Amino acid sequence: MSMGIIWEGLQQAVQLIASGDPELVEITLRSLQVSFYAILMASAVGVPLGAAIGLREFRGKRLVKTIFTTLIGMPTVALGLILYLLLSRSGPLGFLQLLYTVQAISIGQALLVIPIIVSFTTSAVEARDVRLRDLARTLGASELDTSIAILREASNAIVVAVVAAFNRAFAELGIALMVGLNIRGLTRVLTTHIALQHEAGELGLSIALSIILMAIVFTLNGLVNVLRREE
Amino acid sequence: MRSIYELDDVSKSYGKLVALEGLTFNIEGAPTAVLGYSGAGKTTLLRLLAGLETPSAGMIRFKGAKVTEKNLRSLRRVVTMLFQDTLFFNQSVLENVTYGLRIRGVGKEEAARRARETLASLRLEGFENRKAAKLSGGEQQRVALARALVLEPEVLLLDEPTANLDPANATVIGEVIQEFAKKGLVIISTHDFLHVRRLTKWAVYLEKGRVVETGETRDLLDNPKDERTRRFLNGLF
Amino acid sequence: MGTEGMKALTTPQWPLVAGIIIVTALMGAYFLYPRPKTQMIVSTTTSLYETGLLDILEQRFEQKNPGYNVSFVSQGTGKAIETAKRGDVDMILVHDPPLEREFLDGGYGVNRKIIAYNFFIIVGPSNDPAGIRGKSPLEALRMIKAAAESGTTFWVSRGDNSGTHAKEKRLWAAAGANYEQIRTQTWYLEAGTGMTATLMLANQKNAYTLSDVASYLKNSKQGNIQLAKLVEAGKDTLNVYSVIACNPQELPSAKFDVAMKFIEFLISNETQELFEVFGVQDYGEALFKPWIPLLRSGSNPELRQWVEEYAYFEGNECPIQYRYNAGNLYG
Numbered sequence: 001m002s003m004g005i006i007w008e009g010l011q012q013a014v015q016l017i018a019s020g021d022p023e024l025v026e027i028t029l030r031s032l033q034v035s036f037y038a039i040l041m042a043s044a045v046g047v048p049l050g051a052a053i054g055l056r057e058f059r060g061k062r063l064v065k066t067i068f069t070t071l072i073g074m075p076t077v078a079l080g081l082i083l084y085l086l087l088s089r090s091g092p093l094g095f096l097q098l099l100y101t102v103q104a105i106s107i108g109q110a111l112l113v114i115p116i117i118v119s120f121t122t123s124a125v126e127a128r129d130v131r132l133r134d135l136a137r138t139l140g141a142s143e144l145d146t147s148i149a150i151l152r153e154a155s156n157a158i159v160v161a162v163v164a165a166f167n168r169a170f171a172e173l174g175i176a177l178m179v180g181l182n183i184r185g186l187t188r189v190l191t192t193h194i195a196l197q198h199e200a201g202e203l204g205l206s207i208a209l210s211i212i213l214m215a216i217v218f219t220l221n222g223l224v225n226v227l228r229r230e231e
Numbered sequence: 232m233r234s235i236y237e238l239d240d241v242s243k244s245y246g247k248l249v250a251l252e253g254l255t256f257n258i259e260g261a262p263t264a265v266l267g268y269s270g271a272g273k274t275t276l277l278r279l280l281a282g283l284e285t286p287s288a289g290m291i292r293f294k295g296a297k298v299t300e301k302n303l304r305s306l307r308r309v310v311t312m313l314f315q316d317t318l319f320f321n322q323s324v325l326e327n328v329t330y331g332l333r334i335r336g337v338g339k340e341e342a343a344r345r346a347r348e349t350l351a352s353l354r355l356e357g358f359e360n361r362k363a364a365k366l367s368g369g370e371q372q373r374v375a376l377a378r379a380l381v382l383e384p385e386v387l388l389l390d391e392p393t394a395n396l397d398p399a400n401a402t403v404i405g406e407v408i409q410e411f412a413k414k415g416l417v418i419i420s421t422h423d424f425l426h427v428r429r430l431t432k433w434a435v436y437l438e439k440g441r442v443v444e445t446g447e448t449r450d451l452l453d454n455p456k457d458e459r460t461r462r463f464l465n466g467l468f
Numbered sequence: 469m470g471t472e473g474m475k476a477l478t479t480p481q482w483p484l485v486a487g488i489i490i491v492t493a494l495m496g497a498y499f500l501y502p503r504p505k506t507q508m509i510v511s512t513t514t515s516l517y518e519t520g521l522l523d524i525l526e527q528r529f530e531q532k533n534p535g536y537n538v539s540f541v542s543q544g545t546g547k548a549i550e551t552a553k554r555g556d557v558d559m560i561l562v563h564d565p566p567l568e569r570e571f572l573d574g575g576y577g578v579n580r581k582i583i584a585y586n587f588f589i590i591v592g593p594s595n596d597p598a599g600i601r602g603k604s605p606l607e608a609l610r611m612i613k614a615a616a617e618s619g620t621t622f623w624v625s626r627g628d629n630s631g632t633h634a635k636e637k638r639l640w641a642a643a644g645a646n647y648e649q650i651r652t653q654t655w656y657l658e659a660g661t662g663m664t665a666t667l668m669l670a671n672q673k674n675a676y677t678l679s680d681v682a683s684y685l686k687n688s689k690q691g692n693i694q695l696a697k698l699v700e701a702g703k704d705t706l707n708v709y710s711v712i713a714c715n716p717q718e719l720p721s722a723k724f725d726v727a728m729k730f731i732e733f734l735i736s737n738e739t740q741e742l743f744e745v746f747g748v749q750d751y752g753e754a755l756f757k758p759w760i761p762l763l764r765s766g767s768n769p770e771l772r773q774w775v776e777e778y779a780y781f782e783g784n785e786c787p788i789q790y791r792y793n794a795g796n797l798y799g
Contacts, residue, residue: 005691037498044491079681089555097721099556100509100541103499135285135318139331140308140382148484148543149330153321183539184523 012204014209023206028212034102035111037171038109042169043162046114051151052119056135071115074176083108084178090209100180102187108175113165120161124154132183156227163224171217232296233388235261235416243275250275251440254289255340262412264427264448265420267437268463273420273443274315277388278436280418282306301340308335311379312388317371319363324350329361331382350374352410355405369400376404381391386416394421405430428452436460485510503743505537506518508726511549511557513631514662516709517542519595519755519780521746528742529733546629552576559727563631563709564757565779572781576719577712578792582763582785583734584709584743584756588635588700591667591684592676597621597728600676609643612676616655622675625651627658628668641705667693670746679706682747684754689751708779709756715792724793731797735760 011230016024053064085091087099088126098104126152136146173191182196190213197206236258243251259282261331278284279291282303289300293306311331319327325346325434334341348360353373365375372392376461379387396456405426408417411464412430421427427434427448434448436457455461497619516522517540517714526538541551552560553576560577562568571577590600590608598615600608606657615621626633640647650656657673659666661684670677671693687693699705712732714722735738740758781787786798 023346037495040491040494045494065687089719091554094555095722100539106498129317131314131316132320134278134314135320136330138281138305138310138312139334139378140311141331141334142304144481145334148432148481149320157697181541181543184526186507186539 001117009203009207013018013208016204016208019196019212020220024205024208024212026185027188027190027209030102030182031170031191031213032216034105034176034189035109037103038113038169039162039166041106042114042165046112046117046165047121047158047162049114050097051125051147052139053118054125055147055150058142065119066140068115068118072110072119074115076172077178078174078196079108080111080175082179083111083175089178100183100187102180104179105176105187105189108152108179109169109172111226112172112175116165116168117161121154124157125150126162127157128153138203160224163220163227167217169219170220171213171231184224235294237292237295239290239292241279241291242286243272243279244287249440251286254442255413256435256442256445258416258418259433259466260416261432262408263419264431264434265418265437266427266451266463267420268432269438272440274390275439276439277390277420278381280386280440281310281312281388282378283312293454304387309384310386311382311384311389312378313375313390314390315390315393317375319371319374321364322361322362323360324366325359328378328381330369331378334468343468345381346377349377352380353377353407369396372400372404373395374464378405379408380411384415384417387411388419389419389421391421392419401426436463438463477566481525483771487747505535506723506726507537508559508723508730508732509537509539509541509557510559510561511552512561513545513548513563514542515630515632515680515683516518516561516563518662518664519686519747521682521756524742524746525739526533528539528739529730530562532733533729536652536729539784543632544626544628544630547630548685552714555714555721557714558723559709559711559713559730561709563707564634565710565781568710568712569781571712572790573784574716576715578715578790579728579731579794579797580710580712580737580786581731581797582625582701582708582710582759582775582791583740586681586756588678588680588702588707589684591670591679591693591695591706593621593707594694594696594700595676596696596739597674600740601698603699605639605699605702608699609639609645613643613645613650617653619655622655622657622670622673624657624659624670624673624675624677624679626665627660628635628662630663632663632678632680635705639678639708642704645710650701666693671695678705682754685747685751685755694711703774704779706774706778708759708775709784710779717792728795730792735797785786 053061068111084099085103086093087096087104088094091101098107102203105184120206132153136149171191172193176187176189176192180189180192181191182188190209194206194209194213197209234257238254238256241251241254242249252275263274267273271365279286282298285300285303287296296302298306320330325343327385328346328350329342329350332345333339347359353376355370355373355377358370358374363371366374389408396404411417417430419427419431433445435445436443436451438459442446442454444451444460450458452464455464473706484720505665512522522540526540528756529538530536541548541557543551545564545567547569548560548562549571551557552571553574560571568580570624572580592600596618597731600611603611612621612623625636637647640650657675659669663679665689666677667679667683667687685696688695689720711734713724713731716722716724741759743756744754745756747753759775762768766772779785791798
């Protein structure tokens, strides 16, 4: 591939972005939407779960924590394949009619990042002074109040976890590909379109999408680092 | 008058470590001191009385009712403990002090009003919006005390309240505690004798998790009956 | 012990409850919001999809039938058919008659209709080291094999069970080569993916490959490849495109009625005319040639005979046992 073609592609990309190409906008918005709902679900499940694990002592606690930290490394294609087999119309969950939908991608991404949120939340909660719990309790707090207080104290760290989780979900390819298949107007997101457009040789669009993807991910990453330093 | 606390052969172990053993005594309504070396079990005893933990063996009664897992929480609603190392939420002084009231359902304005009153009594007017964790040691102790007093507890447990305090702060705190003692039970664990003599009427000496001697504060300090108590007192004077 | 009037919800707990309500509402909307249009999914091949023709077809169909939303899932033919067997799509649009036969035989599909055709071509470096220009397809392959074995060139295969790949395998067999054996040779490269990527690989390696006309023209024009068309139309390189609806008796979740509508749309005069002109402006020739006019007019009996030999089953594009509620699809 000659430099000329790359240069042309870059020019095309800049033009697409500057002109606010509607397809570009649609794909970007969809990516954001899918990952947003994924994080919503993952946080709704992961934060209470992580807090519950962090705040209690129970047999096998160390094992549970290890399991979640290990699950962080789940390869996206593997998870995508598992989901595909489950959601396929001839699969056990086929009746849900979720295959090739953005909702399915969101579910997949949520499953992907729940271990991240759980692990980080558990650490954040444990890092908060154990005595904080005693403090709340001696001031008359119920178990629920106590947990809320500790979560509030750990909220900075939890926000970091949630943003990191969003990044992971937003930038992943395997799940969106296997479960969504990049259907135009339906399940096309930044990552799948870059991957498959590259195959079809549309360089300008691929580059434009990559620029957007990187811009969003790097900005959020920067945000995470700033928040981390304030810890 | 019925005893506030009745301890009957109370023991507390953490795994193999035995922190308290065979504690049997009563605590009446008078301000009480718990004396002993570090590691003797003072903090553990206070935690049991605060309802933060339950005994491994034996029984504690509070105002005649047995303390069980089920009613621990209601015990904690009327008994508040101040820890040796003051700890705050990562919030302002006002937010810290009103916490206990808020979770009891007291409205925001009312809670703030009561908090300000209590802070004023501890010479902390104007401190409301400062970050609690950023205050000086003495100021922190006073805020922690305000946080407890605003709840108007029936029992106030203080774990080494005047350790590391300059005389000025210690005096203010001492006065406030004395004021509180008129309405509620104060139990102080300490080895600061100046204040013990002034603030408390009754004392318990603990050594290695066991009660060695109990009695009126002045009697215990001036005429300890047990050799071990004598050694402890001599060591600290 | 310490009775206290307690509010049902103490103040610090409000944000938590509000949060739970908001999250539940959002999730409910996201998952349960009814989809207004009926969704139909067509499993098709990458070579067809990458030309952009399907997007136009989709737009036109949706314009005429606003209650429907058509989506294409493009994979290699083999994968496309597997997906259909699982019932994940409503119809297939592919170009591999033997596999299509199997699909019909297995009861997965009904109502097959041939809609268009074109030719596979053999492309390679413009200096043509194996000297195949103008030769017949089978002879060209033999010459390529000889040249490659002596180290002068390479061969790139799709290697992905697509229609093109299946065609390639059959051509090698007809040329007298043992596919399983040549596959392991160092001069035989497998791209494992779509036509564009395969062409680009061949371009990189100055190799020969089998391609469909549409993909070649498109990539050539875009400047992705500098390969030359060396062996063109021939009986052996005929490429026939058909649609098959998924059989609702076997795959109950298939949207049979919509699929049938789409099939009728594809064989309508309007669409067939579109096939005739698609690509002419951009590449100088039509990427696909419409089948229905050829069928009706009988203007090119030789070509028609080729198609019937290659893509008909027992003398018919869709034998009666594979038809179901076909209406007047077969005239």
